[in-house]
Amino acid sequence: MTGAAVARPEGQATPERRRLKTNLGLADRVFRGVARGGGAIVLVIMTLVGAFLAYRALLALRESGLSFVTTEEWNPDSGGFGIAAVIVGTVLIAIVAIVVATVLAVGVALYISEFAPLWLRRWLVGMVDLMAAVPSVVYGLWGAFFLQWKVLSLSRWISDWFGWIPIFKVSGVTRHDPLATPTVYTSSTFIAGLVVALMVAPIACSVMREAFSQAPPGEREGAYALGATRFGMIGTVVLPFGKGAIIGGTMLGLGRALGETIAVVMIISPVFVIQPRILENGTSSVSSLIATHYGESSPFALSALFAAGLALFAMTLIVNFIAASIVARSRSGAVSEV
């Protein structure tokens, strides 16, 4: 091709580029129209979710103004209301969840892509998918009826030995107090975070596993040929290759963790003050606030709930956009086809 172009005599005007025009048939024009319409409908639905939340929230937001962000209590019908406490609770639960979930997800993704025997992999991938589809109410039941009571001793142990770190402090109990009632440790941010971690770990894990398994075999073999152990190979080839997916998967999980509702509702006991001690009874989250208060609300209180929902919406949207762009950028994708 290039040879022919060079051989062309100088000065001769390049022939005008042919215009390629496709005359689409009627069927194709209709198809493209319908498909575009479908895309537009999807876009409209997704935009409407945000638009309606904002529209409904206006009433309350106009009333409260900026104090909506700084007020802790939630009494829309009589006095102040704000999301300071619930946002802090939501973020704390999500942070506990994402710390635990990231460790689990990276480990399991590495196990599936690097360690598990080949015949087992398809099953494990299926199990991770299944885990993502287990209803949240099932996790909630397990967390509220089983895990909560088994974690108490661990919570107490952490608060006994690491209580000097502010977030692990539990007010109202002294160290090694044999009479301390274990209920101080129930319904805490920590327990809710653990349960949410189980729900978001498979989501993060499947993103990571996909990236890890695409790490180029040539580079893997190269690392082995240079004398790397398996751990050395993972550290120098697989993890750098999947770095974007690790970050992206974590963010995607974070988005889910921020919005998780029913499992959190079943575990926490809501308080409307900023409560940074994660092992102690009582916390709150935006979604659990909405789920528990939507029924008994006057129109104004309902508008306040929509405002809280709008805050959650904005938060998850930002996190998700960042996650999506990181994941999209990390994936090389373009593989030539045979």
Next chain:
Amino acid sequence: MTLLKTETGARTTTVTAPPTTTVPDRRRPRGVQSPRPLGGFRTTDVFALSGGLAAALTTTGLLWIQLGPFTGLLGYIVVSWLLFVATYALLVSFDEDRPTMWDRVSTVVVHSLALVLFGVLIFVIAYTFARGARALPHLNFFTEDMRNAGPLDPLTVGGIKHAIIGTLIELGLSLAVSVPLGLLGGVFLHEIPGRFSRFVRTVVEAMTALPDLLAGLFIFATVILIFGLDKSGLAAALALSVTMLPIIIRATDVVLRLVPGSLTEAAYALGCGQWRTVWHVVLPTARSGLATAVILGAARGIGETSPVLITAGATAQVNVDPLHGPMMSLPLLAYTLVQNSQENMVARGFGTAATLMVLVLLLFAVARVIGGRGPGDLTARQRRRRAAASRRDLKRFGGRSPAAGDADPASPVTYPSSPAQGEIS
């Protein structure tokens, strides 16, 4: 064919085979490199592992029973695991160099993490069934609703029929909305690339993790507050379809991307329009993947509690009318039942959750059976069926124009009436 025979057989002779078409064996995709399995155990590894484990367990036991004020099984497991990793690292470092030690330690850590996650998954499911086991054996649990069952009534009264029916109705309605729209959206993203579809894709991807509760809140704000519909099955179904839509679109997009480009280009080369290509080539090729996408979306949708909580209301009796009156569904019923601390109600709640879990597992099993394979990756049975179909086609073509079949293959086959030929040029 000819070339192949000369290369593999004796190099001097040229075998001229009659021109036949051989279908390449597509059982195993070519050019895919799979990583080598690197495993294997030596005796010293076994000694180090078992020694570390024994040391950790006994040391922790000593701490728990004799020395420290520690209690609780979970703490015991956590502490002994930490001790185990430390001891194991020490034992390995006696024999091996440092990189090998880190390799062994990381292997142990990764295996334990996998064990924790999969163990917890199995345990969560098993626990639900175990706690629900008191309610599940009673047949009335599936054939009655909760109308006559108070909190103190025995398990022989009342059941979850209304929730099963409600779940199926809501799921059916939401699939009726989200499957056509989702497939259309996925086809749009795949077939009409451009700036607009890139934007739609970004929005859809961001919406995949939209909190389910907000989908419910959205339907509550529009359908219930503005259009004045009751809290009903239809409202819940709409909320569920808003949740499922991005999942189905994304999965469809991914599945369609796996359809081999050579197939679609062959269709275009044969003169198919875009619509015909999509309908006759792309969608059938991706059929199993699409079905899996829909089923996985359904499995997600069926378990959502929070959108239903806001939009469906709660009732204790069977309601088959999705337009009027509250409708119960399985996740919502499980949530409602365990709010009541009576033991029988909790058992019923777990039984409901177990039933829901059975439905999800069933959907998953179906998805595994029909899907889980790439496009063009067929089972043995499908391959046989397809070979039989092409034999039938061959016979049909042979029977259609015996004259053309006998004619010189070099001369172009002429069809009696071909007005299209003039148009093509």
